[in-house]
Amino acid sequence: MTAPGTADTSIGIEAAGAYAPRFRITAEEFHEAWGQFQAAGVSEKAVPAADEDALTMGYEAAIHALVAGDLDGADVSWLAFATTTPPIEEGDLTARLGAMVGLPDDATRQNFGGSTRAGTRAFWAAMDAVAAGGGRALVVVADAPMGAPDDAMDHAAGAGAAAFVVSADGPAAIVDRAEYAAPYPGTRFRERGAETTDGLGVTTYDRQAFRETIGGAVDGLEVESNPDAAATTYDAAAIQAPDGKLPYRVADAAGVETDTIQTAATVHDLGDLGAASVPVSLANALADGHESILAVSHGSGAGADALAIDVDGDVPTRLALDGDDPLSYAEYLRQRGVVTSGPPSGGGAYVSVPSWQRSIPQRYRLEAGRCGECGAVAFPPSGACRDCGARAEYDRFDLPGTGTVEAVTTISQGGAPPEFAAQQAQSGDYAAAIVAFDATGRRSSSGGDDEDSAGAAGEDAVSAPAMGTDAEPDAFAVGDRVEATIRRIYTQEGVTRYGFKVRPSMRRE
Amino acid sequence: MRDAYLIGAGQSAYGSFPGESYRSLFETAFERAVDSVPEGVEPGDVDEAVVGTLGVGGRQLGLSGPAVTEHVGLGGVPTTRVENACAASGYAVRQAIQAVKSGMADVVLAGGFEIMTDTSSDATKYWLGVSGETEWERLSGTTFSGVYAQMASAHMDAHGTTREQLSRVAVKNHANGAKNPHAQLAFECSLEDAQSAPVVADPLNLYHCCPTSDGAACALIASEDVVGKYTDDPIRVAGVGAGSDSVGLFQRDTYTGIPASRRAAETAYEMAGVGPEDLDFAEVHDCFAIAELLAYEDLGFCDPGEAGDLIESGRTEIDGDLPVNTSGGLKSKGHPIGATGAGQVVEAFKQLSGKAGDRQLDDPVRGLTHNVGGSGGAAVVHVFEREERSSSERSSGRSPRESESGVAR
Numbered sequence: 001m002t003a004p005g006t007a008d009t010s011i012g013i014e015a016a017g018a019y020a021p022r023f024r025i026t027a028e029e030f031h032e033a034w035g036q037f038q039a040a041g042v043s044e045k046a047v048p049a050a051d052e053d054a055l056t057m058g059y060e061a062a063i064h065a066l067v068a069g070d071l072d073g074a075d076v077s078w079l080a081f082a083t084t085t086p087p088i089e090e091g092d093l094t095a096r097l098g099a100m101v102g103l104p105d106d107a108t109r110q111n112f113g114g115s116t117r118a119g120t121r122a123f124w125a126a127m128d129a130v131a132a133g134g135g136r137a138l139v140v141v142a143d144a145p146m147g148a149p150d151d152a153m154d155h156a157a158g159a160g161a162a163a164f165v166v167s168a169d170g171p172a173a174i175v176d177r178a179e180y181a182a183p184y185p186g187t188r189f190r191e192r193g194a195e196t197t198d199g200l201g202v203t204t205y206d207r208q209a210f211r212e213t214i215g216g217a218v219d220g221l222e223v224e225s226n227p228d229a230a231a232t233t234y235d236a237a238a239i240q241a242p243d244g245k246l247p248y249r250v251a252d253a254a255g256v257e258t259d260t261i262q263t264a265a266t267v268h269d270l271g272d273l274g275a276a277s278v279p280v281s282l283a284n285a286l287a288d289g290h291e292s293i294l295a296v297s298h299g300s301g302a303g304a305d306a307l308a309i310d311v312d313g314d315v316p317t318r319l320a321l322d323g324d325d326p327l328s329y330a331e332y333l334r335q336r337g338v339v340t341s342g343p344p345s346g347g348g349a350y351v352s353v354p355s356w357q358r359s360i361p362q363r364y365r366l367e368a369g370r371c372g373e374c375g376a377v378a379f380p381p382s383g384a385c386r387d388c389g390a391r392a393e394y395d396r397f398d399l400p401g402t403g404t405v406e407a408v409t410t411i412s413q414g415g416a417p418p419e420f421a422a423q424q425a426q427s428g429d430y431a432a433a434i435v436a437f438d439a440t441g442r443r444s445s446s447g448g449d450d451e452d453s454a455g456a457a458g459e460d461a462v463s464a465p466a467m468g469t470d471a472e473p474d475a476f477a478v479g480d481r482v483e484a485t486i487r488r489i490y491t492q493e494g495v496t497r498y499g500f501k502v503r504p505s506m507r508r509e
Numbered sequence: 510m511r512d513a514y515l516i517g518a519g520q521s522a523y524g525s526f527p528g529e530s531y532r533s534l535f536e537t538a539f540e541r542a543v544d545s546v547p548e549g550v551e552p553g554d555v556d557e558a559v560v561g562t563l564g565v566g567g568r569q570l571g572l573s574g575p576a577v578t579e580h581v582g583l584g585g586v587p588t589t590r591v592e593n594a595c596a597a598s599g600y601a602v603r604q605a606i607q608a609v610k611s612g613m614a615d616v617v618l619a620g621g622f623e624i625m626t627d628t629s630s631d632a633t634k635y636w637l638g639v640s641g642e643t644e645w646e647r648l649s650g651t652t653f654s655g656v657y658a659q660m661a662s663a664h665m666d667a668h669g670t671t672r673e674q675l676s677r678v679a680v681k682n683h684a685n686g687a688k689n690p691h692a693q694l695a696f697e698c699s700l701e702d703a704q705s706a707p708v709v710a711d712p713l714n715l716y717h718c719c720p721t722s723d724g725a726a727c728a729l730i731a732s733e734d735v736v737g738k739y740t741d742d743p744i745r746v747a748g749v750g751a752g753s754d755s756v757g758l759f760q761r762d763t764y765t766g767i768p769a770s771r772r773a774a775e776t777a778y779e780m781a782g783v784g785p786e787d788l789d790f791a792e793v794h795d796c797f798a799i800a801e802l803l804a805y806e807d808l809g810f811c812d813p814g815e816a817g818d819l820i821e822s823g824r825t826e827i828d829g830d831l832p833v834n835t836s837g838g839l840k841s842k843g844h845p846i847g848a849t850g851a852g853q854v855v856e857a858f859k860q861l862s863g864k865a866g867d868r869q870l871d872d873p874v875r876g877l878t879h880n881v882g883g884s885g886g887a888a889v890v891h892v893f894e895r896e897e898r899s900s901s902e903r904s905s906g907r908s909p910r911e912s913e914s915g916v917a918r
Contacts, residue, residue, distance in 0.1 A: 349639040349647055359644060380645070386760055407764045409658030410711040411650055417638045418631045420650050432650040432710075434659055434759045463759040465642075465649035473711075478666040489648055499648070 011127045012170030013309070014136070015071065015316045017064025018283040019057055020160040020270050022323040022470060023047040025332045030155055033329035039156035041244015045271025047327055048144045048159040050335055050426035051469055051487040054083040055093050056498065058142035059100045059486050061161035064318035065138070066101065069165050073102030076165070077135035080122035082112035083143050084190075084197070084274045087488075087496055096498060097140060100364045100486055102398070116143075116188070116240060117299025118275040119162075124305060126166040127174060137166040143274030147196050149338060153188075154196070156243045158271020160321070162279035171313040172286060172293075178220025181303035184209035188242070188300035199300075210246060213304035214239070214296050215253030223308045234260055235290035238281030240298035241267035254296055254306075263288070270321065275299075280321070282309075287317040340425040349417070356497050363499030366401055366484060368439060368462055369394025377439040377462040399462070401484035402505060403437035406463060410473040419490040431468030431476040435502055436461040437484075470503035481505040512733040513609040513746040515893055516616075517546035518851070518858035520726035523843030524693040525626040531568065534725040535560075535577040535622045538848070542618075542727035545858065547740040550729060552581070556614035558588040559604040561597030561621035562847030565636040566628050577622060577725075586618075594640035595796060597621055598726065599850025599880025599889040605730040606746050606891075615735045620727035621852075623845035633721055640883040642757030651710075654718055654797065656758050656884045658710035661799040663764040665712065668814035670802065672712050676703035677820045678798040679716040679840055685827055686837020688867040693722050693843030717798035719838075724845035726852035744861045747783065747875070748892035750776025756886040765814075767885035770807035774879070777890040778809075781875075785809040788831060788892075789873035790860055792853040794881040795838040804879055805833075808890070827868060835860060835868045850880035850889065861895045 026044040030037040039045075048057065058081055066072055081094045094109035103109075110125055112118040119141035126137035142161030147153025166174075186200040187209045199206065237256040239247035244267045248258045264285040266273065273280050278297040285293045293309040333339045361367035362380045369381020372395060376387035381394035411432050416424045424430065439460040468476045469487050476482065482502040489499045519541025521534045543550055560574040569576050574590035591601045598621025605619035625633060634652055641647045641656060651659070664670045680700050686692035698716060706715035736743050752772030755761050762768060778784055785808060793808065795801035802816035810831060811819040819825060825833040836842045836856035839849060857876045859865040878891045 349635055349641075349643045351644055351648065355644065386755070407659035407663040407758070409651070409655050409662060409713070410708070411655050412708045412710060414630075415652065415654050415710045416634075416650060417647055417652050418634050419648070421631060430650060432655050432659070434764065465646045465651065465757065465759045467650040478662055497648075 010173035010175065011130050011166060011168055012174055013172035013286065013315055014165040014167045014170035015065050015069025016162065016164045016283040016286050017061045017066070017068055017317065018160065018162040018280050018319045018321055019060035019064060020046040020321045020323055021048045021052055021057070022325045023049060023327050023335060024323050024325065025327045025329065029327070029329045029332070034150065037155055038152035039243045039271070041268060042156055042271050043268055045156070045158035046160055046323055047332055047335055049469065050337065050423045051501070052159070053087040053488060054085050054142040054144055055087055055097060056487050057144065057159065057161035058083070058097060058140040058163065060320065061142065061163035062097070062101050062138060062140045064320060065163035065165055068316040068318040071136070071165060074104060075136055076103050076107060076138045078108045078126065078129045078137040079103055080110045080112060080126055080137065080139045082118035082122040082141040082275050084113055084116055084118060085144050085146065086113060099360055100498070102365060115299030115301055115303070116275045116277065117297045117303050117305060119279040120295065120297040120305035120307065123166070123307060124177065127177070130166055130168055134168060139164045139166055141276045141279040143276040145197055145272055145274040146336065147198070149333070151198070152201070153199060156272040158273050160266070160270050160273040160276050160280045162276055162283040164279070164283070172309050172311045172315045174307055175310050176221045176223040176308040178217050178306045179303065180213050180216030180220060182209070182212055182216070184300070184302040187302055207246070207249065209300070209302040210298055211250050211253050213302045214250050214298050217296055217304035217306035218254050218294070221306055221308055233292055234294045235292050236264040236285035236288070237261045237294040237296070238264045238278045238285055239296050241265060241277050241281070242272050244268050254294065256294060263290070264293070266321070283317060283319060286311065286315045287319050334426050337426050340422060353493070353495050364486060366399035366437060366500055367396055368399050369396045377460060379437070379462045379464045399437045399439060401437070403435040403461065403482055403502070405476055405478055405480045405482060406434045406436050408433040408476045408478060419492060423490065429473050431473035433466055433468060433476055433502065434463055435466050435482055436463050466500060466502045468503065469501040475504050510610040511612065513606045514731050514733065514736040515744040515746060515854065515858055516729050516731045516736060516739040517542045517550065518726070518728040518855040519545050520691055520848065520852050520855045521724050522691045523722045523724035523845055523852070526723045527627065529723065531622045531624045531725070532577055532580040534723060535620065536581050538620060538725035538727040539581040542729055546729060547742065548738065550616065550739055552583055554616045555583055555586055555618050556616055557605070557608050558583055558586050558618040558620070559591055559601040560588060561591045561593070561601035561850060562623055563592060563594055563597055563640065565623055565625045565633070565846060568624070578618070583618070593887040594882035595794070595844070595846050596850055596880045596882030596887045596889050597847045599853070599878070600751065600887065602728055602730070602851060602854055602891060603749055603751055603889050605728070606749055609730050609732045615732045617730045618727060619730060619851055620725065621847040621850060622725035623847040624723045625721040625845060626723050640886070646757040646759060653884060654710040654713055657797040657799050658713045659758060660764050660803065660884070661712050664799060664802070667765050668817065670817040673700070673704060674802065674817035674820050675712065675717050675798040676700055678795060678801045679703040681820070681826050682795060682834050682838040682840040685835050685868055686841025689837045689842055690866070692837040692841050693720055694841045695837070713797055713799065719796050719840050719844040722843035722845040724843060724848045724852065726848040726855050728851050728854045728858065742862060743896045744858065745894050745896050746891060747894040748777035748779070748781030750774060750780065751887070751889040753887050754885055756883060758884050761885065766807050767803055767881060767888060769885050769888035770804060770879065770881060770890070773888040773890040774808045777892050781892040781894065783875065783892065787875055788877050789875050790832045790835055790870055791877040791879065792836060792838070792856050793833055793879040795834055795840050796844055796881070798840070800881065801833065801838065808877065808879060827870070832870060835865065835870065850878070853878040853880060854891065857893045861893055
């Protein structure tokens with residue numbers, strides 16, 4: 001079938017971003033621990049930190065895509081979040097993701113999940129939404145699969161995210177799409193209430209499901225109905241990669257050469273990215289400047305989507321997929337929470353969820369306020385002005401998220417508040433800093449003037465406490481420049497609270 | 510306003526006492542305070558009571574004042590509970606002084622208590638954090654060790670203060686505490702020990718942090734109208750000062766000092782008509798080693814940035830010209846949160862009445878106590894002064910400020 005769009009307009013990718021955590025574990029580490037490594041073709045894989053999950057990784061990728069496209073959340077009218085590993089089983093994460101990236105309150109939000117095909121399903125829906133209503137769609141796909149430690153699933157399981165801005169006239173036009181489904185129960189599933197993804201491991205059956213659905217979806221593409229011709233047409237093929245071998249086994253069914261798959265592949269260095277497998281490879285292919293790209297997902301159960309993409313011009317991309325912080329297998333089990341216990345039971349200093357909810361503009365977007373009386377900046381923007389004592393209204397604006405460390409400590413094991421005991425058991429010592437955030441951001445309320453309040457960077461600042469992340473604690477010293485990101489802060493009463501943390505300034509400068 | 514006098518003070522031992530309750534510890538402190546009054550005092554003489562406690566463990570958050578004063582037989586005496594975190598009973602003493610100076614009461618009991626060691630260390634940490642700024646500071650991953658460590662990082666960065674100087678605070682206070690039978694950690698430690706301890710929150714290690722403690726302390730404050738009935742060696746409350754600030758460190762004007770302490774000290778010195786150079790000793794709030802160094806600067810014992818040199822000089826050791834924390838301080842004597850401020854007053858009373866045993870200073874006349882709540886959200890300072898023996902001289906020994914301003918009584 002032909003992709004939606006009129007003769008004059010196509011629908012395409014306007015910008016792309018991708019993210020993978022900094023931690024890596026090698027196949028050798030698994031081999032040492034288990035005497036074997038069951039994920040063929042994976043040499044190392046990305047591991048999410050204890051304070052990361054699909055939502056925070058999706059946020060990272062989304063910000064990269066928006067920055068690449070020189071856009072912000074207010075420019076987006078439709079959002080999709082796709083993952084097979086949502087941090088909660090019930091509850092709409094798009095509300096939080098939308099707030100994190102600053103989407104309008106009335107933007108459309110869609111959740112996708114259920115299988116590793118979720119990422120391309122989100123694409124599919126974005127195309128329809130743009131075709132029907134115009135505007136800009138933001139497709140965010142993130143995943144961090146997890147299996148039982150002795151299972152091939154876990155050996156392959158990586159972590160990563162990709163995000164795309166989709167709109168009419170995006171330079172990477174999605175010129176065709178097709179889907180295919182056939183019932184194959186027992187291939188890759190997670191039981192209700194289970195932590196880990198499982199599979200019956202009937203090898204030939206699994207491969208048959210993979211091959212039939214992928215072949216069926218590609219066959220449905222009209223743009224290149226002849227597989228032999230397609231093999232010479234596509235520069236790159238982003239094929240679902242549960243391990244480093246399976247995608248190559250279906251090269252013929254997808255009508256491409258193995259080299260065409262390899263050029264976009266991320267599985268060898270990042271592992272099985274689940275629903276984000278094809279999207280991250282697609283972002284990789286766009287960043288490499290490929291002009292004709294095939295993207296084919298597979299979701300257990302089973303089904304597949306195929307997208308044909310023609311690139312005309314530059315697609316701005318920002319990829320943060322590098323990571324070189326190695327983990328031993330024992331450290332891997334700790335980071336993933338396999339060998340640690342939950343938080344201790346409660347006591348004083350309780351912050352209720354409604355209290356937390358009221359602070360979300362500060363937690364997600366560092367919303368500060370300028371005193372209406374004297375112009376001093378306050379964070380959080382409440383109470384009497386610290387400078388002049390006036391209880392005037394604050395003119396609210398989002399801080400840009402960069403700043404300088406004013407005071408810092410490394411919290412050692414046992415020194416953390418109990419809310420952070422579980423995280424510390426997983427990730428070890430962490431930095432806790434007071435950061436002078438640059439107060440030169442744009443205002444979120446009407447009537448403000450960027451240039452007026454900007455001044456020289458660093459001249460105007462407001463202090464806030466923040467936990468360090470994304471680096472060892474000794475990477476934070478008084479005077480260092482840092483930038484904010486969003487991570488898991490802590491979980492209490494089953495509710496994970498997300499908020500800003502800081503990391504050494506490097507990725508976003 | 511009329512003068513107030515410290516006529517007696519006593520404390521329980523500080524430590525971990527599974528066999529004691531907060532009431533039994535308070536009872537011990539109360540009895541010792543009553544027994545310390547030279548001419549004796551009857552419980553029936555007490556007009557009012559002010560009791561400080563944070564409420565660690567949540568065992569009696571409501572009406573925790575009457576819960577202890579009724580237990581010790583103060584039957585019906587109006588009791589107020591004061592909560593100002595670690596400065597709770599420092600403020601209780603201040604409230605007692607205000608009640609006496611205002612003329613509403615002649616004898617007031619000021620005390621404090623805390624039980625901190627009967628819950629798991631994780632549960633205790635929930636409570637230790639309740640006096641930090643809860644929504645932002647704590648949720649950046651800090652308890653007080655972390656916040657004071659941040660202050661240390663800033664002080665080190667600004668003034669070149671060293672880890673060794675921090676460790677010297679521990680060595681000094683342990684040397685003093687080893688001479689105090691009521692101290693929780695009554696042993697000496699070497700500089701090497703204090704430098705090689707496990708890190709709690711860099712740059713602070715275990716020896717830079719006070720312990721968690723059970724304990725209680727009481728002080729008795731009397732008016733000038735009745736003081737002669739209780740003692741021939743009156744100890745006058747020469748100065749009182751207090752101050753507040755933002756609860757969270759990140760909202761303060763400085764991280765290398767505690768503005769509330771400065772304000773409290775300035776007020777107390779002015780009321781007493783003395784300066785830091787007139788002190789014979791001081792009990793300062795050394796919950797962490799950096800806190801004692803900050804206190805040196807905030808209380809004017811040295812210029813800003815020079816606290817590291819001051820501890821290194823030995824001048825604040827027990828045989829120096831301004832001994833600090835002869836009791837062992839919070840570091841060695843212990844820090845049962847609600848009892849700490851009143852406990853500092855106990856040490857001042859003992860030193861000024863010559864009952865400090867092995868750590869007795871040579872005939873001190875004037876001492877200061879300094880009690881901080883949280884990381885500096887509250888602070889209170891008292892200056893106590895031993896008067897001349899004769900009661901006729903007592904009236905002329907009043908503070909210059911009051912004499913000059915001719916405040917009506």
